[in-house]
Amino acid sequence: MANKTPLYQAHVDANARIVDFGGWDMPLNYGSQIDEHHAVRQDAGMFDVSHMTVVEVTGGEAKTYLRYLLANDVDKLKESGKALYSGMLNEEGGVIDDLIVYYLTDTHYRVVVNASTRDKDLAWMENVAQQFDVAIEERVDVAMIAVQGPNAIEKAQSIMSDEQKAAVAGLKPFVAAQAGDLFVARTGYTGEDGYEIMVPDSQGIEFWNQLAAAGVKPCGLAARDTLRLEAGMNLYGHDMDETVSPLEANMGWTIAWEPEDRDFVGRNALTEQKAQGAPRKLIGLVLEDKGIMREGQEVIVNDEVVGVVTSGTMSPTTGKSIAMARVNRALQEEQVLVQIRKKQLLARVVKPSFVRKGESLI
Amino acid sequence: MSQIPAELKYVSSHEWIRDEGDGVVTVGITDHAQELLGDVVFVDAPEVDSEVDAEDEIAVVESVKAASDIYAPLAGTIIEVNEELEDSPELVNTDPYGDGWMFKMKLADAGDMDSLLSADEYADEIAED
Numbered sequence: 156m157a158n159k160t161p162l163y164q165a166h167v168d169a170n171a172r173i174v175d176f177g178g179w180d181m182p183l184n185y186g187s188q189i190d191e192h193h194a195v196r197q198d199a200g201m202f203d204v205s206h207m208t209v210v211e212v213t214g215g216e217a218k219t220y221l222r223y224l225l226a227n228d229v230d231k232l233k234e235s236g237k238a239l240y241s242g243m244l245n246e247e248g249g250v251i252d253d254l255i256v257y258y259l260t261d262t263h264y265r266v267v268v269n270a271s272t273r274d275k276d277l278a279w280m281e282n283v284a285q286q287f288d289v290a291i292e293e294r295v296d297v298a299m300i301a302v303q304g305p306n307a308i309e310k311a312q313s314i315m316s317d318e319q320k321a322a323v324a325g326l327k328p329f330v331a332a333q334a335g336d337l338f339v340a341r342t343g344y345t346g347e348d349g350y351e352i353m354v355p356d357s358q359g360i361e362f363w364n365q366l367a368a369a370g371v372k373p374c375g376l377a378a379r380d381t382l383r384l385e386a387g388m389n390l391y392g393h394d395m396d397e398t399v400s401p402l403e404a405n406m407g408w409t410i411a412w413e414p415e416d417r418d419f420v421g422r423n424a425l426t427e428q429k430a431q432g433a434p435r436k437l438i439g440l441v442l443e444d445k446g447i448m449r450e451g452q453e454v455i456v457n458d459e460v461v462g463v464v465t466s467g468t469m470s471p472t473t474g475k476s477i478a479m480a481r482v483n484r485a486l487q488e489e490q491v492l493v494q495i496r497k498k499q500l501l502a503r504v505v506k507p508s509f510v511r512k513g514e515s516l517i
Numbered sequence: 518m519s520q521i522p523a524e525l526k527y528v529s530s531h532e533w534i535r536d537e538g539d540g541v542v543t544v545g546i547t548d549h550a551q552e553l554l555g556d557v558v559f560v561d562a563p564e565v566d567s568e569v570d571a572e573d574e575i576a577v578v579e580s581v582k583a584a585s586d587i588y589a590p591l592a593g594t595i596i597e598v599n600e601e602l603e604d605s606p607e608l609v610n611t612d613p614y615g616d617g618w619m620f621k622m623k624l625a626d627a628g629d630m631d632s633l634l635s636a637d638e639y640a641d642e643i644a645e646d
Contacts, residue, residue, distance in 0.1 A: 172555075188581055189556045377555065377582055445603075447559050447579045469558040469581050476559075496561075496577065496584075 160205035161298040161356035165363050169373055176376055177271030179206040184375040191378035192471040195345050196513045199304035199311075200374040201366050206270035209297055209353065210280065212256075213263045214289035221256060221264055223419055224283050226401060228411035232258035236331040238342055241409050242401045243268075243279065244421030248428060249397035250404065252276050253389065255342060257331050265338075267299075269391050283420065297338075298359030302371055303349035303382075305513060308341075311350050314365040323350075344379065346386030346511055384477060385470050387439065387508035393450060394437060394465045394479050400425060402433035403481065405507060435481050437465070439507030440493065441517050442476035444500035448493050454480050455492040455499060462486070464493065473515045479507045519549035519643070522614055526630060527639035528590045530572075533614065540627035544590060545618040546578065546609060549643050554580040557609040562598040563620055569593065571629070576619060578609065590633065592625040 157180040166173065171182035182203065184191060194200040212221060221229045227241035237258050243251045252272045257265040268276045280291050302311045312320050315334065322334035328348075331340035338353040354362045367373060380390070387405075389395050395404035402410070402425065410425060411417070442448055448467030453460045462482030470477045478493070492499040509517050521527075526534040531550035535543045551557065561577040569575050569589040576587035598620045602608060608617040624630070634642065 184555060187556055189558075381581060445559065446561065447584065449584065469579070471581070 158206070160203055161359035162203045162205060162300075162363050165360045166203065166373075171373070171375060174376070176206065177269075177273075179270055181206060182373070182375040184377045185373050188375060188377035188381070189471045191372060191374035192381050194372035195304045195347055195374060195378065195382055196472055196510070197305070198372070199302060199307040199349075199370065200372045200378070201363070202301040202303070202374050202376075202379050203298070203363070204301050204351065205298040205356075205359070207299060208268045208270065208273045208276065209294040209299070210266040210268065210277070211263070211292045211294060212266055212280075212289060213292070214287070215262060216287040216289050217262050217264055220284060220287040220289040221266075222417055223287075224280065225254075225256065226410045226419055226421060226425070228417060229256055229258060229264065230417075231411070232256075234330065235259055236333075236340075238329045238331060238340060242406055243276070244401070244419075244425075245397055246421060246424065248400040248402075248421040248424030250391070250395045250399055250401060250406070251279055251397060253391055253395070253406070257340065272391060296356050297353045298356050298362070299351060299353050300359075300363060300366070301343055301345075301349065301351045302366060303343045303345040303347045305347060307347065307349035307371070310369045310371050311352070311366065313369050314362075344386070344388055345382040346388070347382075347513070381468050381471055384466050384468055384479070385472055385510035387479070387506070389437075389479075390466060394481075399435075399481070400428055400433060402428055403435045403437065405437045432484060434484055435462070436484050436486075437479055437481050437507060438462075438486070439505040439509065440464070440467075440478040440480055440491070440502040441505055441509070442478070442493065442500060442502045443490075446495045446498070446500050447476045448478035448495065448502065453494040454482055455494060456486065456488050461491070470509060472510045472513070473517060475517065477509045477517070478502070519547065519552060520614070521547065521549070521636045521640050523636045525614070525636065526633035527636065528588070528633060529639070529642050530588045532588065532590050534590050534630075534633055536630060537621070540593075540624045541596070541621060542591070542593075542624060542630075543618050543621050545613055546587065547639070548613050550585075551610050551613045551617070554578060554583075554585060554609075556581050557606045560602040560606050560609065560619065562602065563595045565595050565598060567595050569595065569622070587619065589622070591622075591629045593622040594625075595620055595622050597621040
């Protein structure tokens with residue numbers, strides 16, 4: 156039996172096409188993933204992200220523990236609700252998972268990790284925690300809804316009480332606030348403004364339905380994937396994994412090298428790789444010929460395979476096929492060929508950020 | 518429920534075939550197939566004048582999510598492709614049995630039509646999916 160989120164029945168009632176996603180029965184789309192994609196770019200859409208794992212990290216050494224566990228440094232977090240994006244690495248510097256950590260107090264942090272990596276993440280976190288005075292507890296009592304788009308904040312606030320509105324008023328990007336029963340974070344995974352909202356599981360469907368009544372369109376995993384790829388955001392297991400370092404996945408900015416005396420898991424391996432230069436890098440591709448790039452296709456220069464597409468799709472906003480590809484660091488060409496089935500098609504190399512705030516960058 | 522027009526013939530790989538007379542047929546993908554695919558965003562059509570065998574992979578339909586092969590239902594020669602699909606691949610979703618047709622072919626042996634599935638037989642096949 157696959158896991159079901161607290162919102163599962165709402166998806167079934169809305170005639171969602173349900174698929175298995177990392178052991179969860181999740182909505183792929185509610186009819187047209189392209190319509191859902193455009194709703195997020197042009198107005199407001201919402202995603203059930205309750206399958207993601209929320210972990211409470213508490214205890215006297217919570218901060219010390221997370222400063223050792225993560226490549227980014229939670230010591231940067233001084234304001235309650237402030238969030239940080241980080242890789243959680245193995246000793247070789249490979250990415251076990253990418254996550255968001257929220258600072259609540261010096262003895263209480265909230266970590267959100269991916270759904271498909273839940274078991275190995277929790278095992279790793281527990282294992283590292285043995286050396287610290289810290290408790291790791293998974294939250295199973297919340298639904299999580301991402302509301303995204305240029306009108307997302309306005310529409311989400313329209314169903315909040317005055318007290319809740321006051322609590323989220325002026326919330327800055329990458330900051331969260333407790334608003335009554337809601338934990339509201341101004342974060343997201345689409346390149347649009349919006350909130351990721353944790354709501355008690357018993358209230359999840361009611362909250363979802365209220366958002367729908369306020370004009371927020373239900374969107375499935377398929378639209379979430381095209382949106383995040385347009386935004387140039389990595390997907391775990393595709394654009395990076397345990398065999399890939401943050402330096403090879405455009406996540407160099409998430410490594411806090413300073414202060415130098417902070418040890419963290421993977422630091423030695425990363426330091427060595429940085430000195431020598433990471434062997435590979437992640438680039439963006441825009442297909443100039445007709446066709447669609449897909450994960451696994453080879454990137455070719457002068458008849459040599461120089462890399463592989465890690466994510467590829469048709470971008471609904473730009474009408475072009477876009478992709479991320481991991482290639483040899485030495486690649487300097489502005490154009491490459493991509494082996495798409497029996498043909499080699501021309502693609503232009505760009506920064507892997509294709510759409511921002513609804514506008515094409517390519 | 519998917520539409521399965523009674524006057525057409527089918528193959529289990531979800532192509533429909535319309536007999537246009539004189540051994541010429543029009544081929545597309547079924548309503549059931551387009552529902553499974555979701556939003557079609559690109560059709561890589563077969564080449565006109567190419568000779569194909571039954572079950573050859575001759576075209577590709579790409580939805581946002583995935584690519585799917587289209588097979589020649591019977592042996593013959595491709596005589597025309599639907600050029601409208603180049604600019605409007607979504608016709609495969611909106612009108613799979615009409616404007617969303619994919620190609621026409623001249624059959625090597627018009628008698629081969631007898632080997633195709635009827636609408637009822639195709640309905641039975643997809644009921645087992």
